[in-house]
Amino acid sequence: MGYLLNKEGMNQLLASLRDEYVVYAPKCFVGGGRFSETDCIRYGEIQSIEEVVFDKKSDYSFKEVLTPISQTLFYFTEDSVKEADAPKKGAIVFLRSCDLHGLRRLDDMYLRNGQPDYYYKRLRDRVHFVLMGCDHSFKNCFCVDMGTNISDNYDLSVDVQGDLYALDNKWDQLETLLEDLAVATQEIVPAHVKDNEVHVHIPENLDERIAKSSLWREYDSRCINCGRCNFVCPTCTCWSMQDLFYSENGKAGERRRVLASCMVDGFTDVAGGGSYRKKNGDRMRFKVMHKVYDYKKREDYHMCVGCGRCDDICPEYISFSNIINKLEDGMKEVTGND
Numbered sequence: 001m002g003y004l005l006n007k008e009g010m011n012q013l014l015a016s017l018r019d020e021y022v023v024y025a026p027k028c029f030v031g032g033g034r035f036s037e038t039d040c041i042r043y044g045e046i047q048s049i050e051e052v053v054f055d056k057k058s059d060y061s062f063k064e065v066l067t068p069i070s071q072t073l074f075y076f077t078e079d080s081v082k083e084a085d086a087p088k089k090g091a092i093v094f095l096r097s098c099d100l101h102g103l104r105r106l107d108d109m110y111l112r113n114g115q116p117d118y119y120y121k122r123l124r125d126r127v128h129f130v131l132m133g134c135d136h137s138f139k140n141c142f143c144v145d146m147g148t149n150i151s152d153n154y155d156l157s158v159d160v161q162g163d164l165y166a167l168d169n170k171w172d173q174l175e176t177l178l179e180d181l182a183v184a185t186q187e188i189v190p191a192h193v194k195d196n197e198v199h200v201h202i203p204e205n206l207d208e209r210i211a212k213s214s215l216w217r218e219y220d221s222r223c224i225n226c227g228r229c230n231f232v233c234p235t236c237t238c239w240s241m242q243d244l245f246y247s248e249n250g251k252a253g254e255r256r257r258v259l260a261s262c263m264v265d266g267f268t269d270v271a272g273g274g275s276y277r278k279k280n281g282d283r284m285r286f287k288v289m290h291k292v293y294d295y296k297k298r299e300d301y302h303m304c305v306g307c308g309r310c311d312d313i314c315p316e317y318i319s320f321s322n323i324i325n326k327l328e329d330g331m332k333e334v335t336g337n338d
């Protein structure tokens with residue numbers, strides 16, 4: 001059912017949800033940008049609807065709510081181990097259509113890829129999602145070509161319509177509250193973009209032979225393996241383990257898992273001093289092929305959701321969509337057009 005709420009109504013809705021949930025949304029961190037005197041839009045806890053940034057794309061994705069950058073798994077002492085407590089409250093996350101599609105990829109990786117990940121599941125089981133409609137495409141987005149511009153598996157949707165908020169509700173628990181708070185009811189269809197400025201084409205004949213293309217060599221020098229592209233990506237799920245010792249004897253401390261990146265030094269290091277992908281261009285090939293080739297062979301849809309955040313954040317202005325569009329020529333190069 002669709003409802004129109006004014007600002008006061010929205011804030012009353014959030015206030016009642018905050019009894020049971022922490023509400024996360026993209027918000028502006030003034031002065032928190034990568035360059036001096038620039039701001040950063042990233043996820044944080046909100047108290048009121050005025051804090052939500054509706055008119056810009058968030059620099060970072062929602063994934064940190066479910067897969068924190070650093071997450072303590074358990075504490076250990078000499079003779080005992082204690083599991084880290086789960087958050088006391090559930091969570092509500094405001095996010096866009098591409099990110100909601102990203103959630104499906106996270107769920108597939110953490111819940112349906114063999115034994116469910118315990119720490120992911122205990123957070124995931126208590127999260128609800130609020131879709132933020134996109135009334136226009138942002139810079140570097142290519143969601144339409146990736147088929148992620150429309151979503152319907154939300155609990156609630158919200159579109160800003162002048163001074164009002166248009167909500168489509170699928171969450172039974174909220175129905176009575178929304179009836180009380182609404183200034184009007186009407187059918188609501190969340191806004192979605194129908195075209196982007198950026199288009200991508202993934203060649204039908206793409207396969208492993210692309211590894212021999214010269215296209216990757218450009219990134220040996222251009223990419224500085226900072227890993228930013230992985231950390232902003234809503235679908236990158238790699239992590240590493242760290243033990244933090246509280247004392248010098250090394251018998252008391254905590255184990256954490258921290259987000260990792262296939263683009264940075266050390267990710268493919270193995271015993272004996274070996275490393276599978278030393279060149280930055282080879283790391284790029286691995287990342288690109290995972291996002292638009294091999295994941296699809298298993299799951300039947302691409303991993304990349306076309307959010308364009310990797311393009312937005314790269315300090316070397318490397319464009320992921322440009323790389324996708326180079327794959328056709330790359331295949332021609334390695335197949336000699338067959």
Ligand code: SF4
Nearest residue numbers: 223224226227229314
């Ligand atoms: S953000 Fe750019 S420079 Fe940094 S690792 Fe990714 S592609 Fe390379």
Ligand code: SF4
Nearest residue numbers: 233304305307308310
């Ligand atoms: S690879 Fe880039 S465009 Fe694709 S989902 Fe990740 S951040 Fe978004």
